[in-house]
Amino acid sequence: MSSEDRPPAPEGGNGAGGADGAPGDGGASAAGGGVSATGGGTSMSTSRKGSRLDGQPLEYAPAPESRSVVRLREAYDPFIDGEFAPAKSGEHLTTANPADEEPLAQVAVCGEADVDRAMAAARRAYDTVWRDLPGAERGKYLFRIARILQERAREIAVLETLDNGKPIKETRDFDVPMAAAHFFYHAGWADKLAYAGMGPDPRPVGVCAQVVPWNFPLLMLAWKIAPALAAGNTAVLKPAETTPLSALLFAEVCQEAELPPGVVNIVTGDGETGRLLVSHPGADKVAFTGSTEVGRGIARTLAGTGKRLTLELGGKGANIVYDDAALDQAVEGVVNGVFFNQGHVCCAGSRLLVQESVAEEFLDRLRARMALLRLGDPLDKNTDIGAVNSAAQLERIRALAETGRAEGAEAWSPPCPLPERGHWFPPTVFTGVTQAHRVAREEIFGPVLSVLTFRTPEEAVAKANNTPYGLSAGVWTEKGSRMLWTAERLRAGVVWSNTFNRFDPASPFGGYKESGYGREGGRHGLEAYLA
Amino acid sequence: MPEHRHDGAEAPRVAVRKTHKLYIGGAFPRSESGRSYPVASADGEHLANAGMASRKDARDAVAAARKAFPGWAGRTAYNRGQILYRAAEMMEGRRAQFTAELSAATGAGRPEAEREVSAAIDRWVYYAGWTDKAAQVLGGSNPVSGPYDNRSAPEPTGVVGVLAPQEAPLLGLVSVLAPVIAMGNTAVLVASERAPLPAVALAEVLATSDLPGGVANILTGRTAELAPPLAAHADVNALDLAGAGESAADLEEAAAETLKRVLRPDPAVEWEADPGLSRIRPFLETKTVWHPVGT
Numbered sequence: 001m002s003s004e005d006r007p008p009a010p011e012g013g014n015g016a017g018g019a020d021g022a023p024g025d026g027g028a029s030a031a032g033g034g035v036s037a038t039g040g041g042t043s044m045s046t047s048r049k050g051s052r053l054d055g056q057p058l059e060y061a062p063a064p065e066s067r068s069v070v071r072l073r074e075a076y077d078p079f080i081d082g083e084f085a086p087a088k089s090g091e092h093l094t095t096a097n098p099a100d101e102e103p104l105a106q107v108a109v110c111g112e113a114d115v116d117r118a119m120a121a122a123r124r125a126y127d128t129v130w131r132d133l134p135g136a137e138r139g140k141y142l143f144r145i146a147r148i149l150q151e152r153a154r155e156i157a158v159l160e161t162l163d164n165g166k167p168i169k170e171t172r173d174f175d176v177p178m179a180a181a182h183f184f185y186h187a188g189w190a191d192k193l194a195y196a197g198m199g200p201d202p203r204p205v206g207v208c209a210q211v212v213p214w215n216f217p218l219l220m221l222a223w224k225i226a227p228a229l230a231a232g233n234t235a236v237l238k239p240a241e242t243t244p245l246s247a248l249l250f251a252e253v254c255q256e257a258e259l260p261p262g263v264v265n266i267v268t269g270d271g272e273t274g275r276l277l278v279s280h281p282g283a284d285k286v287a288f289t290g291s292t293e294v295g296r297g298i299a300r301t302l303a304g305t306g307k308r309l310t311l312e313l314g315g316k317g318a319n320i321v322y323d324d325a326a327l328d329q330a331v332e333g334v335v336n337g338v339f340f341n342q343g344h345v346c347c348a349g350s351r352l353l354v355q356e357s358v359a360e361e362f363l364d365r366l367r368a369r370m371a372l373l374r375l376g377d378p379l380d381k382n383t384d385i386g387a388v389n390s391a392a393q394l395e396r397i398r399a400l401a402e403t404g405r406a407e408g409a410e411a412w413s414p415p416c417p418l419p420e421r422g423h424w425f426p427p428t429v430f431t432g433v434t435q436a437h438r439v440a441r442e443e444i445f446g447p448v449l450s451v452l453t454f455r456t457p458e459e460a461v462a463k464a465n466n467t468p469y470g471l472s473a474g475v476w477t478e479k480g481s482r483m484l485w486t487a488e489r490l491r492a493g494v495v496w497s498n499t500f501n502r503f504d505p506a507s508p509f510g511g512y513k514e515s516g517y518g519r520e521g522g523r524h525g526l527e528a529y530l531a
Numbered sequence: 532m533p534e535h536r537h538d539g540a541e542a543p544r545v546a547v548r549k550t551h552k553l554y555i556g557g558a559f560p561r562s563e564s565g566r567s568y569p570v571a572s573a574d575g576e577h578l579a580n581a582g583m584a585s586r587k588d589a590r591d592a593v594a595a596a597r598k599a600f601p602g603w604a605g606r607t608a609y610n611r612g613q614i615l616y617r618a619a620e621m622m623e624g625r626r627a628q629f630t631a632e633l634s635a636a637t638g639a640g641r642p643e644a645e646r647e648v649s650a651a652i653d654r655w656v657y658y659a660g661w662t663d664k665a666a667q668v669l670g671g672s673n674p675v676s677g678p679y680d681n682r683s684a685p686e687p688t689g690v691v692g693v694l695a696p697q698e699a700p701l702l703g704l705v706s707v708l709a710p711v712i713a714m715g716n717t718a719v720l721v722a723s724e725r726a727p728l729p730a731v732a733l734a735e736v737l738a739t740s741d742l743p744g745g746v747a748n749i750l751t752g753r754t755a756e757l758a759p760p761l762a763a764h765a766d767v768n769a770l771d772l773a774g775a776g777e778s779a780a781d782l783e784e785a786a787a788e789t790l791k792r793v794l795r796p797d798p799a800v801e802w803e804a805d806p807g808l809s810r811i812r813p814f815l816e817t818k819t820v821w822h823p824v825g826t
Contacts, residue, residue, distance in 0.1 A: 181676065292790070295790065296787055296788060296790060299787030299790060300787040300788070303781075303783035303784035303786075303787055304779065304780025304784065311790065470816075483822070487818075487820045492818070493816060493817065493818060493819065494818075494819050494820075494821070495819070495821070496820075497820060497821065498822060498823055499679070499821055499822070502675070502677070504673070504675035504681070506674050506675050506676075506681075507673045507675050507681050507683070507819055507821070508673070508683050508817050508819050509819070510817070512688070512816050512818075513689075513768065513790070514790045516790060517790065517792055519817050522673050522819075523671070524683060524817050
């Protein structure tokens with residue numbers, strides 16, 4: 001690949017499952033439980049060939065990424081109308097590194113006056129500059145932003161890892177390059193909107209109020225801001241309370257790109273700031289990614305206002321492993337599916353549905369693979385599992401995992417020493433889970449996998465669909481017709497077959513049922529931002 | 532041979548009137564509540580008693596619609612198209628009935644009623660043609676940056692609660708029902724409260740069009756009584772609020788609890804205009820499927 005491309009995202013699927021009638025011997029992978037995928041992209045694996053030949057695991061030397069590339073300020077002001085200026089609220093919160101609980105910076109908690117000011121700036125920019133700028137010129141600003149994100153990739157990746165706790169491997173190879181790719185992709189749409197299938201003369205919606213979560217802070221910002229701007233809208237975005245720093249760095253990127261003032265505004269704060277933003281009378285469109293509970297509240301707030309709304313909410317994705325799957329690849333995909341980003345992924349494959357006849361063998365291989373996961377310093381380039389983003393989230397994961405034990409499921413984690421400081425949860429798999437268990441029904445948003453079994457494809461589909469959510473699902477089989485049959489019946493917005501957790505700016509993402517509505521990415525994602 | 536009265540004159544025949552019932556799961560039950568309500572013509576003349584569906588009837592209809600959903604969504608698009616076209620054929624055969632009922636309901640003159648009946652029939656034909664084309668227009672393959680086959684295709688969203696417009700009791704009715712079921716959704720429709728009789732006649736058309744029972748369920752009664760349970764029902768995936776009137780905002784708020792897709796009423800809607808995909812798209816989900824490419 002040339003430097004023009006984002007890094008490849010290799011994964012466990014070998015592509016052999018597409019051919020109808022392919023030999024379904026399930027033995028496509030090398031014997032011995034070797035890990036078939038290589039690191040990079042969203043894969044959590046690193047090559048460990050021969051690592052346990054003599055029962056003596058080779059030790060990894062620490063390989064920490066330097067944090068010197070990041071220059072943190074002591075305090076950050078909100079970014080409104082092209083400038084960083086103190087919040088009128090005068091309030092601040094401290095954002096900390098979840099890996100060691102050390103404070104990173106003070107960040108403003110924007111109040112009503114600040115949100116008002118940001119919305120007014122966005123309206124002014126919409127009316128006077130952005131709406132009427134020729135699409136080709138709008139697009140060039142987005143191209144600039146994409147390029148600056150690429151240029152400052154190292155800095156942004158380290159900053160994101162510091163603020164979020166996720167492994168540098170992921171911010172470096174996934175979050176940041178994918179964010180840049182989203183701007184690059186949408187830049188090209190800005191002068192081609194008439195071909196997006198929404199009619200010959202699509203118009204922007206207006207001022208967009210956007211709230212993003214803490215699990216992919218910069219990437220979710222890109223998913224929101226890139227299509228909004230490409231379509232001619234302006235935006236006021238609120239990053240999550242615990243991960244505001246990459247959005248504020250993005251504001252600097254906007255300045256560097258000389259984006260006209262007011263086109264992008266970043267207001268930091270807590271849940272109340274978010275509530276002020278999404279309920280602001282000046283918003284023409286609201287976009288939210290986060291919990292289903294908050295999503296319901298936003299939908300209620302906007303009822304009867306005629307405002308546009310897209311919601312990307314929770315999930316309880318099922319990963320179906322048939323008896324003819326390439327088991328090692330499936331193991332790799334299941335591990336990636338639920339432990340990527342510490343399981344803080346709305347589309348995580350947090351339910352494993354494995355066919356009864358291979359369940360025992362599969363779980364043996366899964367446990368062996370989990371034992372190789374490296375949990376620890378997020379800045380270490382060999383780390384697979386980083387820190388849980390906040391104490392509150394850790395508490396939620398612990399509480400739900402506790403219900404799993406209390407309800408009779410059996411928990412297993414590999415031997416996994418946890419650092420003394422910071423928020424950590426070991427990769428955990430629950431067996432003996434029934435569909436009634438809370439660990440099988442509720443989104444845990446942590447590195448916790450619940451295992452259920454099935455006998456027939458019909459049963460697998462029925463169990464997979466037995467959830468109010470419908471965001472993602474996975475299917476592992478070497479038989480093409482069975483893969484397609486299953487994918488057709490899964491009530492989920494994204495189906496990964498013989499792979500998991502793949503993302504691309506050209507690929508629409510979003511859920512069925514209570515996972516929300518609207519799509520982000522691709523031609524379909526533009527619909528939310530065009531009238 | 533007609534009987535003769537004692538004076539030898541022929542006795543006038545007593546017409547067989549129709550009982551206007553509900554249409555649930557392919558059957559024509561009375562309301563479980565045993566209630567009905569009088570329906571009057573545009574000039575106030577009593578036309579018939581229509582069934583006054585209860586909240587329980589609405590729940591039964593949702594259950595029937597849910598049961599019918601996998602089968603209907605699983606039909607080929609060609610098959611669904613033929614069934615919708617069949618509905619047009621059946622309506623064409625009952626033109627006189629629809630024209631008379633429409634004329635009585637709205638007070639429209641005969642030519643105007645004829646025109647609306649024609650437009651309603653043509654609308655079935657229009658949507659019959661969409662069934663096997665919308666997926667091509669709305670779906671496609673996505674050029675992702677990696678060795679993957681990646682495709683997006685629309686799928687029906689599930690059970691849709693439809694509040695038919697209070698005006699335009701025939702063209703509006705067909706215009707909201709046909710696009711919902713064309714793509715494989717199933718529907719629970721609440722007919723125009725004031726003018727429900729064309730909806731009852733339409734149910735009879737659907738029952739003879741090879742439409743599987745439960746795909747379209749038609750309730751007559753009070754919109755204000757039937758809409759809230761549909762808006763709050765956890766097994767209803769989407770709502771078309773065309774006939775919601777003043778209560779649209781409240782219903783949208785109730786629908787938020789289960790994150791239903793909501794098509795808000797458009798006060799400027801013109802039922803005669805080409806609807807395009809405007810009533811198809813809101814009741815579809817986009818599913819994207821990935822698969823690695825390799826040897």
